[in-house]
Amino acid sequence: MLAARSALRASMRSGAAPSSRLFSSSAINNKAVAVLGASGGIGQPLSLLLKNDPLVTKLSLFDIRLAPGVAADIGHVNTPAVTTGYGAEDNGLEKALEGAELVVIPAGVPRKPGMTRDDLFNTNASIVRDLAKAAAKVCPKAHLLIISNPVNSTVPIVAEVFKKAGVYDPKRLFGVTTLDVTRASTFLSGIASSHPAETIVPCVGGHSGPTIVPLLSQAKQGSAVKAGEFYEKLVHRIQYGGDEVVKAKVSAGSATLSMAYAAAVFSNSLIRAINGEGNVVECTYVDSPLYKDQGVDFFSSKVTLGPEGVKEIHPVGQITPEEEKLLEACLPELSKNIKKGVQWVSENP
Numbered sequence: 627m628l629a630a631r632s633a634l635r636a637s638m639r640s641g642a643a644p645s646s647r648l649f650s651s652s653a654i655n656n657k658a659v660a661v662l663g664a665s666g667g668i669g670q671p672l673s674l675l676l677k678n679d680p681l682v683t684k685l686s687l688f689d690i691r692l693a694p695g696v697a698a699d700i701g702h703v704n705t706p707a708v709t710t711g712y713g714a715e716d717n718g719l720e721k722a723l724e725g726a727e728l729v730v731i732p733a734g735v736p737r738k739p740g741m742t743r744d745d746l747f748n749t750n751a752s753i754v755r756d757l758a759k760a761a762a763k764v765c766p767k768a769h770l771l772i773i774s775n776p777v778n779s780t781v782p783i784v785a786e787v788f789k790k791a792g793v794y795d796p797k798r799l800f801g802v803t804t805l806d807v808t809r810a811s812t813f814l815s816g817i818a819s820s821h822p823a824e825t826i827v828p829c830v831g832g833h834s835g836p837t838i839v840p841l842l843s844q845a846k847q848g849s850a851v852k853a854g855e856f857y858e859k860l861v862h863r864i865q866y867g868g869d870e871v872v873k874a875k876v877s878a879g880s881a882t883l884s885m886a887y888a889a890a891v892f893s894n895s896l897i898r899a900i901n902g903e904g905n906v907v908e909c910t911y912v913d914s915p916l917y918k919d920q921g922v923d924f925f926s927s928k929v930t931l932g933p934e935g936v937k938e939i940h941p942v943g944q945i946t947p948e949e950e951k952l953l954e955a956c957l958p959e960l961s962k963n964i965k966k967g968v969q970w971v972s973e974n975p
């Protein structure tokens with residue numbers, strides 16, 4: 627089966643040359659991927675998209691419910707990835723993680739209307755901690771891709787778990803913020819009447835309301851939106867795009883399909899970079915030197931990916947006074963979210 631064609635592919639890539647395929651495959655090495663939380667709203671379509679990625683040869687699906695059924699279903703798709711599902715019984719989590727080179731984690735509860743992502747902290751922190759502990763033990767060199775919210779806090783939790791286990795490699799831990807870039811591209815291209823694939827808007831900071839900082843001035847089409855009310859509306863829509871979906875789904879959860887797409891794109895980019903492809907750039911939330919002096923140890927910016935994961939973290943670059951203000955609002959909130967995760971895991975190891 628050929629990879630799905632999609633001109634949207636390039637809109638996800640924050641700096642690299644546009645491509646017209648969802649999954650580009652330019653290397654011969656292939657990868658074993660584990661999805662933890664594979665039966666959920668994100669997990670199922672994400673697993674299907676990963677099964678359709680020609681660079682994935684082994685797909686291990688873990689969930690506390692339904693994973694063998696999801697794997698049996700997806701396993702009938704005639705692409706190379708050998709797909710197996712594991713439940714919590716019989717050491718299923720460790721079996722799913724054996725040999726994994728990428729571990730993608732969408733496990734955890736989603737928001738309902740009126741909730742913030744931080745309201746998910748109490749439930750999702752322990753889910754992510756426990757999955758990270760298993761990964762640190764079974765596949766300590768794997769690349770960890772964290773989707774579970776609140777991403778601003780769950781990524782630092784994973785880092786602390788890996789540090790405690792003595793296996794932390796900051797180059798291999800990623801908070802998936804690709805959906806913010808996807809939304810920004812979609813919304814701006816709608817205004818600028820441009821092709822989404824050619825409308826690339828880096829989003830920096832974190833992944834929640836004011837911590838999402840879209841850099842419209844760095845998009846070719848950014849000048850279509852002048853400073854003022856119109857600009858503010860667009861920024862607000864990008865920052866609160868998640869709320870738009872939560873509201874539209876009327877208590878049935880949050881973004882799942884667009885998130886699955888975004889995570890599949892990020893996974894494919896990372897695999898291509900690990901396999902040696904050059905100039906693979908994505909915005910992602912990583913252990914970053916950029917604002918550590920302001921108490922922000924994790925920050926999303928453009929990152930060149932490479933064989934070891936993070937190859938180069940790019941600074942935010944030239945931004946407008948409006949974007950400076952957004953960044954000023956982002957940093958203290960992000961610092962608070964990061965500290966919350968670190969403190970919680972130190973009290974709940």
Ligand SMILES: NC(=O)c1ccc[n+]([C@@H]2O[C@H](COP(=O)([O-])OP(=O)(O)OC[C@H]3O[C@@H](n4cnc5c(N)ncnc54)[C@H](O)[C@@H]3O)[C@@H](O)[C@H]2O)c1
Nearest residue numbers: 663665666667668689690732733734735736773774775885
């Ligand atoms: N990073 C992003 O941009 C982004 C976007 C959308 C959603 N999310 C987040 O992703 C998470 C999942 O969202 P969803 O809509 O798929 O939720 P969901 O409830 O549909 O699915 C979550 C899945 O996780 C499983 N699960 C729960 N505990 C587990 C454990 N200990 N081990 C393995 N699996 C476990 C559940 O059984 C379920 O199948 C939420 O926290 C949501 O906020 C993040």
Ligand SMILES: O=C(O)C[C@H](O)C(=O)O
Nearest residue numbers: 737743775868869880881
């Ligand atoms: O909004 C949410 O809670 C889910 C996700 O973080 C999103 O941005 O869609």
